[in-house]
Amino acid sequence: MTQKNKLPKDWKWVKLKEVCEVITGTTPPKSDMTNYGKDIPFFKPPHLWDGLIGETEEMLSSKGATKARIVPRNTVLVTCIGNLGRTGFVMKEAAFNQQINAILENEKIDGKYIFYQAQSPTFRNQLGKLATGTTVSIVNKGNFETISIPLAPPNIQQAIVSKIEELFSELDKGIEDLKTAQLQLKTYRQSVLKYAFEGKLTNKKVKEGELPKGWKWTNVKNITTLLGDGLHGTPKYDPDGDYYFINGNNLTDGKIEIKENTKKVSKIEFEKYKKQLNDKTIFVSINGSLGYTAFYNNEPVILGKSACYFNVKEDIDKHYIRYIFTSQRFTNYSIKVATGSTIKNVSLKSMREFEIPLPSIEEQHRIVQEIESRLSVADKMEESISQSLFQAEALRQSILKKAFEGKLV
Known part of the structure; x- marks a missing residue:
């Protein structure tokens, strides 16, 4: 059991530059389009969504790859210009632009361990505090390398990654179900309106394809x-x-x-x-x-x-x-x-x-009442789903916080 702000035995606080190699990306000149082709994935910030990344619509040619910075699979990418802190875990050899810093895994630190670290509140708070620039936030490589992380022994790193992924898998399934329910509510709303303007909300005897009598x-x-x-x-x-x-x-x-x-x-x-x-x-x-x-x-x-x-x-x-x-x-x-x-x-x-x-004005009033009665129920369900999605994201951050305090395994 760990004390507040104190790491478990055999853990220690380290700066990124002490345990990892950090590389800032580059963009091969577009004045020569032969730099681009189908050989190497080329990532930009919009491609990073805190998940595993492989293919992208923009690719470099073998020629362009010689003018880029190529990293191996299991490398972590982090945006350091503009929208700070978006992450991606590279599943195959890849290149990336100058708005992204790459963190390479080694024998001291597991790639997935640093990947989840980069999504944690502690990491992202430090990243935000290091930012410079008035219009666009920027964290240069030198400052980025000073970010401190809690380093666990290699076997504990792997156990933490396994536990995070187990919990995230359950959480993602719940989020998927919530988003499916959101889509179903959208379909339900349109069904209510469709039936309303066919006269079926207030008249159960309407013939398909015909307006009710008086419409x-x-x-x-x-x-x-x-x-x-x-x-x-x-x-x-x-x-x-x-x-x-x-x-x-x-x-x-x-x-x-x-x-x-x-x-x-x-x-x-x-x-x-x-x-x-x-x-x-x-x-x-x-x-x-x-x-x-x-x-x-x-x-x-x-x-x-x-x-x-x-x-x-x-x-x-x-x-x-x-x-x-x-x-x-x-x-x-x-x-x-x-x-x-x-x-x-x-x-x-x-x-x-x-x-x-x-329909008649009286029927219009009745239909509006029927619509609003049904849609008010849908609104309450939508509000509940939105709250659950917010709580799910908070839970994700809580899991990461506990993981890197040594309280998850």
């Missing part, structure tokens, strides 16, 4: 008093302004979300570009990320072009209409009618022509 097909233009989009340009920003310039990415689950990077404008700009919005206004993103929605609730905002707005008529339940725009029905339609290869755009004409199944 009709109509277009968005027939249920709205006004439909338009935002400013096709850039307003004059004012960091001291009291009004916000929002776009489609500010629409989140029925609400307008003001983010840290949301630009502000003055009252003059607001008066120049404001739209005729009211308590029956619905926003839908129609440029870039499609189908995000929000209601207008007297927020001090002007719109950019990626946000479409429309005011539904008095005899229309705005919640019913918003749910249609969050359903797979609109997703499929937007994919079909969107223009643009890189950035997708749904025109206002297409928005006006979008067909919706419309």
